[in-house]
Amino acid sequence: MDFDAVILAGGKSSRLGGVPKAQLRYDGATLLERAVAAARGAGSVVVVGPDPGTLPDGTLTAREEPPFAGPAAAIAAGLLALGHGGETQDGEEPSTKHAPWVLVLACDMPLAAAAVPVLLREVAGHQDTDGAMSVSGDGRKQPLLGIYRVSALQREVQAAGEERGLVNAAVFRLLARLDLLAVPVPAGSTDDVDTWDDAAALGVDGDLP
Incomplete structure (x- = not known):
């Protein structure tokens, strides 16, 4: 299945005293390294957040505008860096590869890597939808572990930007009009x-590190 990836890594980590989540370690790797690995198979990967200088070759980077503007703004910045919406924020040419998902x-x-193939399989079997969102074992939806149709997501990003802005916007509200599958994923993968x-x-x- 042809897809790109937007990895969100630019939050304030307020409840961690400002310690950047992306650089915390699990099983010998940083959380950012694990997230990049979870996106295995993606045509292009963009990390929205500070560049640690250790990303794999070819990984794109971007920042939400303004910094720390929340995940909805970060999703918009990621789409822009992938080539959906013109020039990237730093003026570089965007990627010319436009995956549909x-x-x-x-x-x-x-532990998100366990959920990604499950989501991919569900979307591959239901390509008339706008995507798939993870659901934990206790029924909680996790929109920041999901696969979305780029055209539908870009439409909602554009509409939200024009109507109310994306700064500190709720991601559930951003996605509210999309026709999404709610997909149960392996235990712990949304923790x-x-x-x-x-x-x-x-x-x-x-x-x-």
Whole structure:
């Protein structure tokens, strides 16, 4: 299945005292490295957040405008960097590869790789939808671990930008008009790191590399 990936890695990590989530470690790798690995198979990958200088060759980078404007603004910046909407924010030429689907993944879910193939299979079998969103074992939807039709997502990003702006906009509201599959994913794959208690429960190391 032909898809690109937008990895969100630019939050303030307020409940971690400002320690960047992307650089926390799990099983010998940073959370950002694990997120990039989870996007295996993507044609192009863009990381929206500070560039750590250790990304694989060919990985694109972008920043939401303004920085720390939230995940909806970061999704918009990622689409722009992939070539959906003109020039990138730094003036570079955007990618010319336009996959019809995009994986959106927040970097703070260390076990997300288990969910990605499940989502891909569901979308491949239901290509009349606008995409698929992960659902945890207790029924919680996770929009930042999902695969979306680029044209539909770009339409909603454009509409939100024109109507109310994307700064600190709710992602669920951004996606509300899309026809999405709610896909149960493997246990733990949507568990994220918002607090130090979350990090301890998941075995995430707070010592930065």
